[in-house]
Amino acid sequence: MTVRRLAPHATTIFAEVSQLATRHDAINLGQGFPDSDGPASMIEAAAQAMRDGHNQYPPGTGVTDLRHAIADLELAHTGLSRDPDTEVLVTVGATEAIAGAVLGLVEHDDEVVVIEPYYDSYAATVAMAGATRRAARMVPTDGRYRLDAESLRAAFSPRTRAVLVNTPHNPTGAVLPREDLEQIAALCTEFDAIAISDEVYEHLTFDGVEHVSIATLPGMAGRTLRISSAGKMLNCTGWKVGWVTGPADLVAATRTAKQYMSFTGATPLQMGVAHALRNEQEWIGSLRHSLQARRDQLAEILTGVGFDVVVGQGTYFLTADPSPLGVTDAASWCLELPGRIGVAAVPFAPFTDRYSEEWSHLVRFAFCKRPEVLDEAGRRLQALKS
Numbered sequence: 001m002t003v004r005r006l007a008p009h010a011t012t013i014f015a016e017v018s019q020l021a022t023r024h025d026a027i028n029l030g031q032g033f034p035d036s037d038g039p040a041s042m043i044e045a046a047a048q049a050m051r052d053g054h055n056q057y058p059p060g061t062g063v064t065d066l067r068h069a070i071a072d073l074e075l076a077h078t079g080l081s082r083d084p085d086t087e088v089l090v091t092v093g094a095t096e097a098i099a100g101a102v103l104g105l106v107e108h109d110d111e112v113v114v115i116e117p118y119y120d121s122y123a124a125t126v127a128m129a130g131a132t133r134r135a136a137r138m139v140p141t142d143g144r145y146r147l148d149a150e151s152l153r154a155a156f157s158p159r160t161r162a163v164l165v166n167t168p169h170n171p172t173g174a175v176l177p178r179e180d181l182e183q184i185a186a187l188c189t190e191f192d193a194i195a196i197s198d199e200v201y202e203h204l205t206f207d208g209v210e211h212v213s214i215a216t217l218p219g220m221a222g223r224t225l226r227i228s229s230a231g232k233m234l235n236c237t238g239w240k241v242g243w244v245t246g247p248a249d250l251v252a253a254t255r256t257a258k259q260y261m262s263f264t265g266a267t268p269l270q271m272g273v274a275h276a277l278r279n280e281q282e283w284i285g286s287l288r289h290s291l292q293a294r295r296d297q298l299a300e301i302l303t304g305v306g307f308d309v310v311v312g313q314g315t316y317f318l319t320a321d322p323s324p325l326g327v328t329d330a331a332s333w334c335l336e337l338p339g340r341i342g343v344a345a346v347p348f349a350p351f352t353d354r355y356s357e358e359w360s361h362l363v364r365f366a367f368c369k370r371p372e373v374l375d376e377a378g379r380r381l382q383a384l385k386s
């Protein structure tokens with residue numbers, strides 16, 4: 001029944017793996033959500049907002065105090081000055097910001113460049129807009145993933161309207177260095193394209209590596225929509241409070257689409273997030289440190305079992321290659337894993353255009369779980385050794 005343009009996106013392997021994880025009571029290192037709460041003061045602020053009667057629609061652009069908090073943070077972290085009324089839009093998670101940007105700015109005969117492997121909603125959203133997806137790709141270089149310059153150039157054309165950028169990058173965990181972003185920026189300028197930049201892991205970088213936003217590169221502030229979300233930085237993925245910042249004309253186009261998808265999100269949750277953005281920066285800093293330790297913990301476990309592991313310097317995820325364990329098809333292996341050993345992980349396949357050799361052997365593991373949960377996963381994974 002599903003319309004043709006969405007049929008290829010009808011089922012996701014994430015849902016399938018999560019279902020199997022539940023059925024087999026497996027530790028779910030597939031889906032990227034934390035297993036502990038965000039700051040207590042954020043939860044209290046949201047609860048207090050409900051008790052205080054903040055239970056009706058907020059403005060279409062989002063709760064005023066939250067838009068101001070977002071603009072203040074943007075200035076502090078990127079040096080970009082955004083008008084909270086016209087250049088900041090609160091959305092129902094980063095997912096709606098991405099969809100709003102694409103639906104509000106991309107015509108049917110336009111092309112959108114994505115960088116493979118890419119977050120799965122990008123392909124579906126481009127399909128909803130009726131546009132054409134053109135994939136560039138990442139390549140493993142010296143033990144980490146970098147942008148492949150040649151494929152990037154090949155993906156751009158005079159029909160390119162937008163490029164979907166994601167750094168820190170899901171699923172590889174790569175933090176794109178400035179030089180890679182400069183290549184994207186140069187092509188955006190050459191082809192007069194906009195950058196839709198998904199930076200939901202902007203504060204979750206490790207080893208002292210700093211996140212760079214493409215919006216801060218010369219000439220890019222006027223052609224970049226910068227997207228972030230409270231979900232990942234404040235352990236509240238279920239709240240679905242996200243936002244987009246950028247020049248007023250691009251934000252207005254995004255809002256045009258957004259206002260007919262959800263109109264607005266939940267007032268008290270936006271108030272809770274506003275409180276946390278202003279008062280819980282230290283909490284976010286300690287989350288960053290604890291995630292780095294948990295990345296190292298999981299990398300050591302997987303290496304010990306015999307996986308080839310590529311650790312990135314950001315996000316919730318690392319890349320594991322189970323080929324040394326005799327696995328060739330990661331997708332079918334991930335479907336067996338929950339039943340076999342009680343651990344779930346997701347293959348790279350849904351993040352790619354072609355279920356090609358290049359990616360089909362790789363698996364994404366999430367380390368955003370409590371250390372004792374990772375330890376238990378480690379005990380279960382030992383079964384793969386024999």
Ligand SMILES: *Cc1c(COP(=O)(O)O)cnc(C)c1O
Nearest residue numbers: 093094095119170198229231242
């Ligand atoms: C989790 C995630 C999102 C979705 O964020 P929400 O705020 O939950 O909608 C978007 N992009 C990437 C890369 C993600 O990992």
